[in-house]
Amino acid sequence: MLSIGIDGGGSTLRVGIFNENLECLHLHEIPETANPSSIGFAETEKRLRFSVLQTLDEAGVDFSSVRHVGAGMAGVAQNLDWLRNVLVSVLPQAEITVAPDYEIALIGAHGKRYGILVLSGTGSAACGINASGELAHSGGWGYLLGDEGSGYWLGLEMLKAVARAADGREKKTKLFVETLANLKISDPDELITWLYAPERNNRQIAKMASLVLSAASHGDSVANKIIESGADHLYQLYMSVVKRLNFADPPVMFAGGLLSSETPLRRLLMQKIGLN
Amino acid sequence: MLSIGIDGGGSTLRVGIFNENLECLHLHEIPETANPSSIGFAETEKRLRFSVLQTLDEAGVDFSSVRHVGAGMAGVAQNLDWLRNVLVSVLPQAEITVAPDYEIALIGAHGKRYGILVLSGTGSAACGINASGELAHSGGWGYLLGDEGSGYWLGLEMLKAVARAADGREKKTKLFVETLANLKISDPDELITWLYAPERNNRQIAKMASLVLSAASHGDSVANKIIESGADHLYQLYMSVVKRLNFADPPVMFAGGLLSSETPLRRLLMQKIGLN
Known part of the structure; x- marks a missing residue:
């Protein structure tokens, strides 16, 4: 069987x-x-x-x-x-x-039906199951509606920051230079051609999150702002589940590529939750 | 000829x-x-x-x-x-x-190659041409990268607010009820099915901006927050063009469905620019 x-x-x-x-x-x-x-x-x-x-x-x-x-x-x-x-x-x-x-x-x-999970991979969500077996979840609305703090979201926020820098609405830090180099383009205007190409998919955008995470680790101010905002969004997802389940001091686990290893996003989120 | x-x-x-x-x-x-x-x-x-x-x-x-x-x-x-x-x-x-x-x-x-234009239709952008004939523009990066303050952006922000309200992360105001009624859905979860349907297009999302504008006119707090943020984004686009062209007291015109008639978005943006 x-x-x-x-x-x-x-x-x-x-x-x-x-x-x-x-x-x-x-x-x-x-x-x-x-x-x-x-x-x-x-x-x-x-x-x-x-x-x-x-x-x-x-x-x-x-x-x-x-x-x-x-x-x-x-x-x-x-x-x-x-x-x-x-x-x-x-x-x-x-x-x-x-x-x-x-x-x-x-x-x-x-390892059991109990506790809270915060997930950040291509998408993002939080969910929990309390002692009464009640389940609640928050986020997971997909790439257009939410997924804040996910790999896709971080990658897109990075591209948005590059677009704003090209407009003179954001600082041109090392992240700006590294993003253009990574996409092998010389002019930020080419971002549009790259992003809206028919073959582009969310996974490719989500993979760019590694650039933001690495730039944040090296103190890049624009990258840090993006990571801070991502961690804050994930914390909001966590808190809404905690509140709806009346969960006092729940065990918390992380999942997804952006939280299951040691990343600046995970560190910040743990701080906010009070896990360190 | x-x-x-x-x-x-x-x-x-x-x-x-x-x-x-x-x-x-x-x-x-x-x-x-x-x-x-x-x-x-x-x-x-x-x-x-x-x-x-x-x-x-x-x-x-x-x-x-x-x-x-x-x-x-x-x-x-x-x-x-x-x-x-x-x-x-x-x-x-x-x-x-x-x-x-x-x-x-x-x-x-x-009526001539001179002045500033702020545009909010399906997308958003600002541009200007100064007395030396120099042209600068800001925004216009398309629906994934920018277009803040546009019809598409306002429509999507409304749907995001509904998603957050369903998660308990946002207030359920009249806008929440009206959005579900407008989409003919009873459960906010069905937003996902509606939004990611293969036949969905940006124009349909942009058309929903009229709901936010009307709710804001009636004092809906969530709608007001969205309109305020949209006007602020458009003001940022305007300012970045003014700065880059060293434009003192430029003539300003508006274009696009959301700014060419009397809307709360237009009123707020005019206030910010100091046009009234």
Whole structure:
């Protein structure tokens, strides 16, 4: 009796096959989003189907031996039924459990259904589950509506700062020079051609966050302002979850590329929360 | 001897045929953008070609009688050569003059190449031409990078406020209720489905600015905060142009749907500039 676990984040889709002892027998990982807010429901369904079937094929597992499927995905909190239906159509004999990505990330980080999780990867969100089992989340509205403090947001704030500096509305610090060098452009006006190119995707913008983080570590004032604002937004997400769950002194974990390693963003956020 | 004038804004493409006295013989207007930052260069070229040929056809004018073409378009400031080449290929016998949309808007508003123009339509920008003929502009970076204080920006800020209110990070004022009613959704979570639908376009988001403007007129505190911030951003654009042109007491005109009529945004911006 086998189980399949699916973790669909803003930048990576993982499908794993597990035995009865929950040992991973095979892991299939593709560096692509499966977030319907970014790529649409039709494309998400295609990627999901294809990845599940390919994982079974790679592992030499027949689909009839899969009894349980657990899937946590970004951008589906409002469309869990849709996700369930897609999975039912691929694995009709299995028991299907679906959840938003932040819920599985919280349980994964704390090892139980309890505590607070602040997430900053391609997108951003906070969520919590209190002692009564109540769940609340904040953020996760996608790249146009929110995702403040996420990799995408930091990358875009950096590009906005470059645009303002070109207009004479912001200081031209080292971050300005480094951004143009990184994009291999000489004139800030070319930012427009770069950013609105049809092939541009959110992941490429989110990857630029590393430039802001590194510049902030070296004391760049514009980068520091961006990181400070990002940490403040993440703290607001955290606080709104704490308040709504009446959570006193909750255990807090971090997830996502920008908080799971030692970054200036993580340091600042920990300070604000009072974790150091 | 005839001339063609082309005005491509964020939401409307106009092609006019003029006689030697610059009287408009025929005007072709389509409610679509021709901004390559929004729809790409290939699609812009297609729309432009088609509109010019259709205008000539409607007016019963043979293309060989067109001697001058003047085109001002959004999103082409960095790609004026591209625009010139497209027009040369359609009307090879004509003399072609190309300019960014804000430059023709400034000349149109002041009736001469002198003064400052602040523009807020689907996008936003400021530009100016001083007594020495120097031109400077600020803003106009498109919907992802800037356009603060524009219709698109106001509409999106409204949706962001609704998202924050759903998270408990913002007050639920009348604007919250009216936005959901306007979008015909009952749950704020459905905002995501609405906003990221493949058919959604910037013009539809920009049109929602009228809700914020009307709520602000009725004293809605969240709407007022958005309008105040938008006016402040437009003032920053204005100031950066004034400074770079060393402009003392410049004549100022407004353009675009959000500033060309009496709106709370226009009133606030005029106050900041000291025009009343």
